Amino acid sequence: MKPVIALVGRTNVGKSTLFNRLTRSRDAIVADVAGLTRDRHYGQGRLGGHEYIVVDTGGFEPDAGSGIYREMARQTAQAIAEADTVIFVVDVRAGLSAQDHDIAVYLRRLGKPCVLAGNKAEGMQESALLAEFYELGLGEVHPVSAAHGQGVRSLLEAALEPLALAAPGEDDAQAGEADTIRMAVAGRPNVGKSTLINAWLGEERLVAFDLPGTTRDAIRVPFEQQGQKYELIDTAGLRKRGKVFEAVEKFSVVKTLRAIESAHVVVLLLDATQGVTDQDAHVAGYILESGRAVVVAVNKWDAVDEYQREQLHRSIENRLAFMKFATIHFISAARRQGIGALWPSIREAYQAATCKMPTPVLTRVLLESVQFQTPKRSGGSRPKPRYAHQGGMNPPVIVVHGNLLEHLTDAYKRFLEGRFRKQFKLVGTPLRLEFRTSK
Ligand code: GDP
Ligand code: GDP
Numbered sequence: 001m002k003p004v005i006a007l008v009g010r011t012n013v014g015k016s017t018l019f020n021r022l023t024r025s026r027d028a029i030v031a032d033v034a035g036l037t038r039d040r041h042y043g044q045g046r047l048g049g050h051e052y053i054v055v056d057t058g059g060f061e062p063d064a065g066s067g068i069y070r071e072m073a074r075q076t077a078q079a080i081a082e083a084d085t086v087i088f089v090v091d092v093r094a095g096l097s098a099q100d101h102d103i104a105v106y107l108r109r110l111g112k113p114c115v116l117a118g119n120k121a122e123g124m125q126e127s128a129l130l131a132e133f134y135e136l137g138l139g140e141v142h143p144v145s146a147a148h149g150q151g152v153r154s155l156l157e158a159a160l161e162p163l164a165l166a167a168p169g170e171d172d173a174q175a176g177e178a179d180t181i182r183m184a185v186a187g188r189p190n191v192g193k194s195t196l197i198n199a200w201l202g203e204e205r206l207v208a209f210d211l212p213g214t215t216r217d218a219i220r221v222p223f224e225q226q227g228q229k230y231e232l233i234d235t236a237g238l239r240k241r242g243k244v245f246e247a248v249e250k251f252s253v254v255k256t257l258r259a260i261e262s263a264h265v266v267v268l269l270l271d272a273t274q275g276v277t278d279q280d281a282h283v284a285g286y287i288l289e290s291g292r293a294v295v296v297a298v299n300k301w302d303a304v305d306e307y308q309r310e311q312l313h314r315s316i317e318n319r320l321a322f323m324k325f326a327t328i329h330f331i332s333a334a335r336r337q338g339i340g341a342l343w344p345s346i347r348e349a350y351q352a353a354t355c356k357m358p359t360p361v362l363t364r365v366l367l368e369s370v371q372f373q374t375p376k377r378s379g380g381s382r383p384k385p386r387y388a389h390q391g392g393m394n395p396p397v398i399v400v401h402g403n404l405l406e407h408l409t410d411a412y413k414r415f416l417e418g419r420f421r422k423q424f425k426l427v428g429t430p431l432r433l434e435f436r437t438s439k
Pocket of ligand 1 (some may be wrong): 009010011012013014015016017018075118119121122144145146148
């Protein structure tokens with residue numbers, strides 16, 4: 001399991017800036033996707049071979065009085081509780097504040113591994129200004145400049161050091177049975193996750209087992225549907241109570257992220273009465289970044305009128321433009337409408353995600369595509385794709401080799417992606433294309 005790092009600190013100390021540094025997109029393709037919202041509070045990154053998840057908790061006031069601030073503080077506290085390690089960010093230019101003290105007290109009480117980042121330290125690494133932060137009682141102050149990328153690597157190493165880092169690839173080892181589709185239902189609180197899961201488990205006469213779960217590990221519910229084995233990874237904090245599953249824990253971002261990570265297929269559940277919200281788009285972005293196959297289900301279809309349905313189609317088109325590869329279902333979990341139709345899409349997405357693409361076929365599709373539409377010349381020379389092979393699965397990666405491929409336009413890359421998708425029926429999964437130019 002990837003370790004989770006929570007970024008904590010008051011507003012304006014540079015948490016978002018640091019977050020962006022720590023989650024620098026691993027794949028240019030993802031960064032370039034139109035419509036993928038950049039304003040995110042969780043993401044993933046990699047240090048050497050080790051991947052991690054970062055959660056930016058927003059401005060944290062442990063003593064927030066009431067209303068929305070109290071709710072924010074509650075969510076932050078939850079994110080911290082679920083994290084493996086905390087990076088507490090302070091602003092060395094602004095100096096130590098009373099609020100920093102409050103946060104430090106809170107963190108010390110938790111006894112979580114915690115490192116202190118003295119941000120905005122560019123040009124003042126040795127400064128006496130750093131010294132006052134030792135007062136916080138959290139040990140060494142790591143001077144960093146999130147804006148300039150200084151000290152970030154050693155900060156990260158310090159944050160991850162106390163954790164026994166899992167060897168890369170361990171996720172695959174715990175993958176379980178080969179022919180089992182691991183799936184997760186992801187979505188905001190109240191979109192209807194529990195209702196959908198219960199409707200499925202009831203109606204389809206699925207064989208579900210009650211499994212013990214610790215607070216830290218999501219429970220997994222194995223079942224069978226039309227001869228196909230599945231394992232449902234819980235995102236909603238579900239526990240079995242009598243005949244139905246009930247959410248006993250509140251919504252948990254970390255649990256959702258972990259479930260997405262370990263699933264083959266994610267059912268992204270939206271609420272028709274709410275449209276596509278920022279949080280939906282964030283979860284969608286995370287699914288894409290994780291390379292997970294996805295089926296979109298718009299729930300509570302029974303509760304919206306024609307006009308709202310129209311609006312909804314449009315907002316899906318705009319806000320989830322980067323998920324055009326996914327099938328969309330309109331369902332009512334409460335009325336058990338449309339929910340059975342999700343299964344074929346889930347299987348299809350799984351097959352696409354784990355599809356094997358032989359080199360000769362890939363190369364043939366590539367060369368036929370080139371013949372159909374030749375890449376444009378750039379500066380007197382023409383890019384020349386020569387052959388392609390599969391570079392990975394789940395998500396599928398196609399590596400295209402040739403000459404001057406750095407001059408291929410984005411439009412041309414999309415054209416190629418479309419041809420590969422069509423040939424291999426890649427519905428419901430992200431597809432990554434990599435281009436390698438021979439020198
Ligand atoms: P957040 O509210 O904690 O998320 O803080 P932001 O990341 O939004 O940063 C707040 C302000 O501090 C912005 O104007 C940033 O440009 C600035 N900032 C962030 N990191 C640095 C840094 O390393 N050095 C300096 N000088 N400014 C920084
Ligand atoms: P979760 O937090 O995502 O697990 O959401 P729940 O399954 O607890 O559902 C939240 C609320 O939405 C409950 O009041 C449900 O009765 C309601 N709900 C769930 N599915 C539907 C649906 O298909 N139509 C309507 N109208 N309400 C629904």
